[in-house]
Amino acid sequence: MKKFEEKTISSEHIFSGRMIDLKVDTVSLPNGETSTREIVTHPGAVAIIALTDDQKVVVVEQYRKPLEKTLLEIPAGKLDAGEDPAETARRELEEETGYQAKQLKYLTSFYTSPGFANEILYLYLAEQLTLVEDGRQLDEDEFVEVYEYTIEELEMFEKSQRIHDIKTSYAIQYLKLHLK
Amino acid sequence: MKKFEEKTISSEHIFSGRMIDLKVDTVSLPNGETSTREIVTHPGAVAIIALTDDQKVVVVEQYRKPLEKTLLEIPAGKLDAGEDPAETARRELEEETGYQAKQLKYLTSFYTSPGFANEILYLYLAEQLTLVEDGRQLDEDEFVEVYEYTIEELEMFEKSQRIHDIKTSYAIQYLKLHLK
Numbered sequence: 158m159k160k161f162e163e164k165t166i167s168s169e170h171i172f173s174g175r176m177i178d179l180k181v182d183t184v185s186l187p188n189g190e191t192s193t194r195e196i197v198t199h200p201g202a203v204a205i206i207a208l209t210d211d212q213k214v215v216v217v218e219q220y221r222k223p224l225e226k227t228l229l230e231i232p233a234g235k236l237d238a239g240e241d242p243a244e245t246a247r248r249e250l251e252e253e254t255g256y257q258a259k260q261l262k263y264l265t266s267f268y269t270s271p272g273f274a275n276e277i278l279y280l281y282l283a284e285q286l287t288l289v290e291d292g293r294q295l296d297e298d299e300f301v302e303v304y305e306y307t308i309e310e311l312e313m314f315e316k317s318q319r320i321h322d323i324k325t326s327y328a329i330q331y332l333k334l335h336l337k
Numbered sequence: 338m339k340k341f342e343e344k345t346i347s348s349e350h351i352f353s354g355r356m357i358d359l360k361v362d363t364v365s366l367p368n369g370e371t372s373t374r375e376i377v378t379h380p381g382a383v384a385i386i387a388l389t390d391d392q393k394v395v396v397v398e399q400y401r402k403p404l405e406k407t408l409l410e411i412p413a414g415k416l417d418a419g420e421d422p423a424e425t426a427r428r429e430l431e432e433e434t435g436y437q438a439k440q441l442k443y444l445t446s447f448y449t450s451p452g453f454a455n456e457i458l459y460l461y462l463a464e465q466l467t468l469v470e471d472g473r474q475l476d477e478d479e480f481v482e483v484y485e486y487t488i489e490e491l492e493m494f495e496k497s498q499r500i501h502d503i504k505t506s507y508a509i510q511y512l513k514l515h516l517k
Contacts, residue, residue, distance in 0.1 A: 160407045161400040161480040171352050172359060174375040177453050179352060179359050184402060192478035194402040195354040197377055199453070220341040222364060222374040223455040224448060227340045235452075265495075267503040270449045270456055271401040271408060272415075273357050273379070278503065298372035300341040315445075323447040323458065323503050330510040 161187050163194070176235065177274075199276035203246040204233040206264070206328045207256060207283040212336065213305040215254050215286070216325070220300065229304070229314055230325045233278070242279035250283055254303045255292035259285035264331070269323070278324060308332050341367050343374070356415065357454075379456035383426040384413040386444070386508045387436060387463040392516065393485040395434050395466070396505070400480065409484070409494055410505045413458075422459040430463055434483045435472035439465035444511070449503070458504060488512050 163184035172179040178198045185191055207215035218229045234249035236242060243261060250256055262282045269276045295301055306314070311329050314320040320329075343364035351359040358378045365371055387395035398409045414429035416422060423441060430436055442462045449456045475481055486494070491509050494500040500509075 159400075160398065160482070162407075163400050163402050172375075174361065175373070176375050177377070179377075181354065182402060186478055187480050190478070193355070195356050196403045197357070197359075197453070198403075202452075218340065220339075220343055221448075221451040222343050222362060223376045223378075223453060224451055227342075228448075228451060230451070233452075265506065267501055267506050268401075268404060268408075269503050270454065271404055271410070271502045272382075272413075273377070273403060274450065274454070275403040276450055298366055298370070300367050302340070321447055322451045323449050323507060326445065326447050327503060327507050327510065330507065330514060333514060334510060 163187075163192075166191060195273055197270075197274040197276070199274055200236045200238070201242070201277045201279070202233055202235045203242050203249060203279045203281060204231050204324045204328070205246050205250045205281045205283050206231055206331065207250055207254065207258065207286060208332075209286055209305055213307055214311060214328070214332065215250075215256060216304050216306060216311070216320075217253050218302040218304065224321075226321075227319075228321055229319045230322050231328050233324065243281070246279070246281040246283070251289060251292045252294045253299075253301055255288050256283070256286040257289050257292065258283035259287070280324070280328075308336070343367075343372075346371060375453055377450075377454040377456070379454055380416045380418065381422070381457045381459070382413055382415045383422050383429060383459045383461060384411050384504045384508070385426050385430045385461045385463050386411055386511065387430055387434065387438065387466060388512075389466055389485055393487055394491060394508070394512065395430075395436060396484050396486060396491070396500075397433050398482040398484065404501075406501070407499075408501055409499050410502050411508050413504065423461070426459070426461040426463070431469060431472045432474045433479075433481055435468050436463070436466040437469050437472065438463035439467070460504070460507075488516070
């Protein structure tokens, strides 16, 4: 849908990085005026709700430089160029946690910050997990610790803000709605 | 918590905008190596689950330039400098929808994209709404249409991706968990 569409008059490239790019578009507004939009472009990402056979959730702890804080989150990672999101989900789950999933189900997708970024997040449910020997393969600048917690424990960590990102809070609600 | 902390060695300022800034930090990793982190800084934002007396949810439709798409979302807006989030929530709700809330309850907060941005979102529940004459006051580059839908209708729009952002999907789950 294109209601209130803002047509691009010109686009200024500001930055190309390893993870994100930045541009500023000059747009014509529905009333004919012009304005600017600051736009972060991102390749998209996946996140995985990984459930062990005893209904525990696999989560990872890592330092998040933008927040200067260590967070506990569901596993996630960005898409490589041309990669199918389901493939990314399998790859990231194994690289970050060492788990392979016999069952991987696509749940939904959503934009994380539609006001300034085009990042889309594809969410998967991974079940029937088996630990793969030497499966964990972190990027050289990635430091991640793996834990398994019950939903009740995750809710406690949400209260103490050890969990403090929206995808993990979404995952907790999802599990409360869908696990018996 | 500071496990796996990445200390800043130097910080390069890339861009200052109306909504976001961008910097690239060079950091020392836990293993002594160095790497870079691309960081979008954002003032933070609020989002409001606004419920009418007949249990409908007030949502707004607007064009999101980063996605080149019109989305239906719960009302939201960024914090002005020094502004208390509850005050922002009241202001944004009234400016975007014309509604004042007799009851405003803080629910939770979360980071939206902890991998590359420090944006934090404060979520409120607004109830006992009254429409204020001339309450709506959009920014001059803001074009927004207001609707009220049942939760079932919102779920349909999620399926058709007219709703396609994570805060609104979180809000739908919240209401399913907390409304009888």
